[in-house]
Amino acid sequence: MTFASSFLVEPFGGDAVAITRCILIDADAFPYPSVEFGLRSSSSRLMLARETPGGPIVGFVAGRVRRGCLHIEGLAVERAHRRRGIGRALVCAAVARSRAEGLIALTLHVGTCNAAAIALYRAEGFGIDRCLRGFYSARAFGSDRDAYQMSLPLRLGR
């Protein structure tokens, strides 16, 4: 469990209420469900941010392990709690856990118009690998359909 200023980040512990909160935060943050929350799969990873131990969930990062990499499928912080370092703490926790598991990299897709998330990932060492034109559906994203594929290789000692 990691404490950072007035909140903490912890791995998902099987709490159904926590999943419901994550689904609500996800639904408010994105025009489509970004994560399937397929928690019975051994490849799923989910970390939660809370304000206090056992308190309400204010953010999450979720992904799946594929071919030795963690692919981040969803990252979101409740609107009222943004710009307090919670998003960064979640990304750092996902990186630390992936390193501890011996994974070789983290990967993700992010909308090219999502300046906040791109700034966060870049600040944490992710680089842009390529731009994927028309990656997102027009129905959900309108004209903002392009995505960057970003990644963070995990090198020994970093």
Ligand SMILES: CC(C)(COP(=O)(O)OP(=O)(O)OC[C@H]1O[C@@H](n2cnc3c(N)ncnc32)[C@H](O)[C@@H]1OP(=O)(O)O)[C@@H](O)C(=O)NCCC(=O)NCCS
């Ligand atoms: C992206 C998101 C998770 C960031 O969470 P957060 O808790 O507000 O982020 P933090 O407070 O940890 O900020 C970390 C860094 O991200 C960047 N950042 C965050 N919000 C930003 C904004 N509105 N504008 C520009 N940069 C921003 C900054 O570099 C910031 O560092 P700084 O505070 O030292 O300037 C949050 O805005 C969110 O939930 N957005 C909707 C969902 C989403 O877009 N998820 C990413 C999908 S790939």
